[in-house]
Amino acid sequence: MSIxxxxxxxNFGKFAALHHVNLEIPEGELVALLGPSGCGKTTLLRIxxxxxxPDQGRVVVNGEDMTDRHVSRRGIGFVFQHxxxxxxxxxxxxIAFGLRVKPRNERPSEADIAKKVHALLELVQLDWLAExxxxxxxxxxxxxxxxxxxxxxxxCVLLLDEPFGALDASVRKDxxxxxxxxxxxxxxxxxxxxxxxxxxxxxxxQVVVFNQGQIEQQGAPAxxxxxxxxxxxxxxxxQTNVLHLEHNDVDWLKSAGITLDxxxxxxxxxxxxxxxxxxxxxxxxxxxxxxDWQHLGSxxxxxxxxxxxxxxxxxxxxxxxxxxxxxxxLNRGDRVSVHIAHAHWFN
Amino acid sequence: xxxxxxxxxDTQGKANxxxxxxxxxxxxxxxxIAILFIVLFxxxxxxxxxxxxxxxxxxxxxxxxxxxDAVAALKLTLLVAVVTVPLNTVFGVAAAxxxxxxxxxxxxxxxxxxxxxxxxxxxxxxxxxxLMFGAQGWFxxxxxANNIKIIFAAxxxxxxxxxxTFPFVARELIPLMQEMGCEEEEAAxxxxxxxxxxxxxxxxxxxxxxxLYGVLLCNxxxxxxxxxxxxxxxHIRGLTNTLPLHVEVSYNDYDAVGAFASASILAGLAVxxxxxxxxxxxxxxxxxxxx
Numbered sequence: 181m182s183i184x185x186x187x188x189x190x191n192f193g194k195f196a197a198l199h200h201v202n203l204e205i206p207e208g209e210l211v212a213l214l215g216p217s218g219c220g221k222t223t224l225l226r227i228x229x230x231x232x233x234p235d236q237g238r239v240v241v242n243g244e245d246m247t248d249r250h251v252s253r254r255g256i257g258f259v260f261q262h263x264x265x266x267x268x269x270x271x272x273x274x275i276a277f278g279l280r281v282k283p284r285n286e287r288p289s290e291a292d293i294a295k296k297v298h299a300l301l302e303l304v305q306l307d308w309l310a311e312x313x314x315x316x317x318x319x320x321x322x323x324x325x326x327x328x329x330x331x332x333x334x335x336c337v338l339l340l341d342e343p344f345g346a347l348d349a350s351v352r353k354d355x356x357x358x359x360x361x362x363x364x365x366x367x368x369x370x371x372x373x374x375x376x377x378x379x380x381x382x383x384x385x386q387v388v389v390f391n392q393g394q395i396e397q398q399g400a401p402a403x404x405x406x407x408x409x410x411x412x413x414x415x416x417x418x419q420t421n422v423l424h425l426e427h428n429d430v431d432w433l434k435s436a437g438i439t440l441d442x443x444x445x446x447x448x449x450x451x452x453x454x455x456x457x458x459x460x461x462x463x464x465x466x467x468x469x470x471x472d473w474q475h476l477g478s479x480x481x482x483x484x485x486x487x488x489x490x491x492x493x494x495x496x497x498x499x500x501x502x503x504x505x506x507x508x509x510l511n512r513g514d515r516v517s518v519h520i521a522h523a524h525w526f527n
Numbered sequence: 528x529x530x531x532x533x534x535x536x537d538t539q540g541k542a543n544x545x546x547x548x549x550x551x552x553x554x555x556x557x558x559x560i561a562i563l564f565i566v567l568f569x570x571x572x573x574x575x576x577x578x579x580x581x582x583x584x585x586x587x588x589x590x591x592x593x594x595x596d597a598v599a600a601l602k603l604t605l606l607v608a609v610v611t612v613p614l615n616t617v618f619g620v621a622a623a624x625x626x627x628x629x630x631x632x633x634x635x636x637x638x639x640x641x642x643x644x645x646x647x648x649x650x651x652x653x654x655x656x657x658l659m660f661g662a663q664g665w666f667x668x669x670x671x672a673n674n675i676k677i678i679f680a681a682x683x684x685x686x687x688x689x690x691x692t693f694p695f696v697a698r699e700l701i702p703l704m705q706e707m708g709c710e711e712e713e714a715a716x717x718x719x720x721x722x723x724x725x726x727x728x729x730x731x732x733x734x735x736x737x738x739l740y741g742v743l744l745c746n747x748x749x750x751x752x753x754x755x756x757x758x759x760x761x762h763i764r765g766l767t768n769t770l771p772l773h774v775e776v777s778y779n780d781y782d783a784v785g786a787f788a789s790a791s792i793l794a795g796l797a798v799x800x801x802x803x804x805x806x807x808x809x810x811x812x813x814x815x816x817x818x
Contacts, residue, residue, distance in 0.1 A: 231713055251716045258717040264710035268732040278718035281728075326714075333718055 181242040181336035181369050182207045183228065188237035190223055197223045198234070199393040205371065205386070207242075210363045212380035213373045215390030216416070221373045222341055224390075228371065229339050230254045242336060257330030257368075261342040263322040265314035271325050272297055272310040278333035300328040303362075320351040324358075331366075340372035344379065356383050377417050381405070389413050411526040414449040421455070421496050423448040423523075448523040455498035457482065459508060460515040470514045471495070473505070480505040484516065576794050580787035591788035599765045600773035600789065603681065607769060608749045611688045615745050619696025620738070624726075626697075627704040628712075641697050644690055653687050653758025660686075679761030684769065687755040692745045699741035700734055707733060736811045743807065747800045751793055 183205040190198040197220045205211050213221040226232040228239060230251030239247045246254050266274050275297045279288055288296070301307040304324040314322055323343060330338060343359070344352040360383050363370055374380050380387050381401040389396040389404065389412075397409040408414035415422065425446050460468075472483040482505075484496040496518070510516065548554075581588055591597065625631075626638055644652060659665050660677040670677060677683045711733070715725040731738075753771045760767040768776060770789055778786035 229717060231717070251713075252719050252721065256717060258714065260710050260714065262710065264714040266711055266715070266729055277715070277720075277728075281715075281718065281720040281724050329714075329718070 183242075183337065183369065183371075184238075184240040185224070185228070186238050186240070188224065188227060188234045188239075190220070190227065190232065190234050196393050198227075201237070201393070201395060203388065203395060203398070205369065207369055208367045209386050210360070210370045210384050211372070211386045211388060212384035213371060213388050213390060214377055214380040214416075215375065217375060218392075219390040220393040221390045225339050225341055225371060225373050228337070229256050229258050231258075255333075255336050257333065257335035257338045259323070259326050259330050259338070259340040259343050261345045263314070263319075263326045263346075265322055265326055265329070267314055270311050270313055271301075271306070271317070274314070274325060275300055275329045275332050278329065282333075296332065300332055303331075304328045318351075319347045320355060323347065323355065327359075327362075331368075335368065338368045338370040340370065342373055342375070345374075352379075359383060381417070389416060391416075408449070408524060411447065411449065414524055414526070419452050419497060419499075421450045421452065423450060447526045448520075449526060450496075450520050450523045452481065452497045452499040454521040454523070455484075455496065456519040456521060457484070457498055457500065457508070457510070457516050458519070459510065460517045468496075468516055468518055470510055470512060470516055472512060473510070475502075478502055482510075484518065573794050573797075576787055576790045579783060580791040583784050587784050588788050588791075591782075591785040592792075594785065596765050596768065596776075597773060597785065597789055600768045600770045601792070603684070603768065604750050604770040606681065607685055607688050608746055610685050611692055611749045612742060612746050614689060615692050616696050616738070616742055618693060619700060619741060619745075622697045623700035623704055624730075626701055628709055638701070641694050644693050649691060649752065649754025650758055652690050653755035655690070656683055656687050656759050678759055679763065679767060681767065683759040684756050684767065687759045688749050688752055691752050691755050692748045695745040695748065696738065696741035699737045699744070703734055703737045704730075736807055736814065740804065740807045740811070743800060743803055747796065750796055 183203075185201060185203040188198050188201040188203075189196070199220075201220075201224060203224075213225060215221045223232060227234050228241075230246070230249065234247070237247075238245055241254070265271075266277065269277070276293050279293045279296065282288075298307060298310070301310055304327060306321060306324055306328075309317065309321065309325070314325070317325065327340075327343075344355055347355065356379055359372075372383070381404075384401065386398065387401055387404050388398045391412050397404055397413045399407075404413060405417055408417060411422075414420055425448060457470075468484050468486045470482060471485040474481045474483075478501065479499050480502055482498045482500065484498060486494060486496060498518070580591075622637070622641060626634060657664065657678055660670060660683065661667055662671065662678075664678075677686065711729050712725050715729045716722075720728065750769075751771055752769075753775070756769055757772060757775075760769070760772055762768060762772060762776060764776065770793060774786050774789045774793070777783075777789065
């Protein structure tokens with residue numbers, strides 16, 4: 181079920197939450213709506229669900245205009261950040277709810293409902309919890325039940341609002357992986373909202389970056405990372421060093437101890453892993469020193485200080501694999517020379 | 528979050544760490560004052576009512592209660608309760624739903640208006656209706672032309688009691704529903720439930736203890752209201768006296784046993800209300816611990 185959003189505008193009082201948003205989501209994709217707090221991504225998700233109405237614009241799902249249709253008639257499944265499980269019902273009844281409220285002529289028999297619920301519980305690997313109540317479950321379990329509940333009515337679109345936001349870090353990692361696998365098994369068009377760019381990059385097949393009510397870029401994670409459309413996307417996704425250059429001049433950079441392939445602007449965004457470090461030769465007099473380094477497991481993050489850059493000096497972050505760092509045998513306070521392999525230029 | 532619900536009282540003992548505890552004399556002193564207050568202003572008067580009712584023996588007590596005026600007063604009180612409590616329950620639920628689930632202009636005005644009966648003197652509450660429906664009132668001439676009696680008749684008493692007891696249910700539900708949020712209801716809607724299905728299957732079970740609590744308070748006030756009812760009733764014996772008014776009328780007639788006998792019924796109602804109230808509070812706290 182493809183989704184097309186055309187010219188969506190939404191205001192809350194004077195605050196423009198969404199501004200002329202146009203978005204097309206192809207069928208069967210797992211799409212992340214990514215952005216900082218307050219950028220409008222949750223509002224857009226709720227508009228797709230029908231929990232909010234846009235001030236302007238249309239929502240078209242699989243060719244059908246859903247803009248004026250009530251949330252209960254849209255055939256969507258919604259998973260909330262805080263699970264929203266029905267606290268007075270058992271896990272079984274929670275999942276069966278959607279099936280039990282179907283109109284009489286569509287409603288399956290209790291036996292069929294039981295079969296379906298147990299199949300879903302097995303899908304989320306929680307069949308042993310069927311008779312428990314939500315308050316007896318852990319956060320990760322609750323979220324999986326919430327997902328099973330949303331899937332029970334076989335929605336054409338699955339919408340998830342920061343589904344892992346309320347969970348511990350390790351549970352979050354497990355569930356991200358699990359959700360990706362589930363999507364590959366079921367192929368339901370899914371859209372999830374997150375402010376965690378690592379999560380978006382890890383889970384989604386398409387990432388849509390939002391900022392202040394507008395879409396900055398849409399594309400596969402690799403595309404967004406390698407070719408950010410503007411400075412915001414470049415800074416928001418992954419780590420970046422921002423270099424404001426005073427002269428468009430390779431020589432100047434050389435004296436600052438930085439070798440750089442042909443500059444194309446005045447602001448360079450450089451990814452830490454694109455900064456190559458060597459121990460400085462004695463005669464070059466490079467001003468860059470290795471200030472500190474942090475061991476992050478497979479990667480070492482290195483803090484470099486350049487007293488000449490940007491006036492009073494600035495810090496650069498570089499990353500290199502663990503093994504290479506050991507080979508170089510660098511110490512705090514060493515002078516180093518730096519080669520920038522690739523930069524994105526923005527004005 | 529990983530463990531099954533704790534039984535009530537499990538966390539209470541551990542709630543007050545050593546550092547925050549007041550010295551013994553403060554704790555006993557404050558508790559003592561509270562108990563003294565309760566004994567002086569609640570237990571002693573209640574006990575006195577019962578004593579005075581039975582001072583002339585069980586037979587006199589019983590006779591006082593089966594007297595026609597007393598029976599009529601009891602019936603009228605019950606009628607008022609049976610009409611006003613369900614109506615105010617419906618109004619209260621509707622108001623709480625509107626206030627906590629919708630955004631509309633005048634919302635804060637509505638919330639303020641709900642508290643109005645609490646801030647207005649009961650006598651004034653009664654007077655409002657006399658000024659509207661009394662013989663010299665706004666609708667007075669129209670009503671007498673159509674032979675409809677409101678003031679000095681049961682309908683007036685019911686209206687005054689409706690006004691007085693309106694806030695109870697709404698005030699219990701509004702903070703609870705605001706705290707609960709509407710996510711469960713949104714989830715139900717997204718799964719295909721209609722508005723009414725969502726209300727009966729999701730909202731109502733979640734608010735049931737608070738709702739019962741509000742209904743209980745509403746009932747207690749509906750049966751025991753004096754001021755407003757006194758103004759609109761006209762004190763016509765056997766016709767427009769509720770039980771509280773009957774107590775006043777009997778006492779003014781120097782029928783002490785009659786007065787205290789009727790009062791003992793009201794006192795009994797108070798005790799039953801308190802017991803049910805404690806039960807509901809206990810139930811509510813059990814549920815809250817479970818989240």
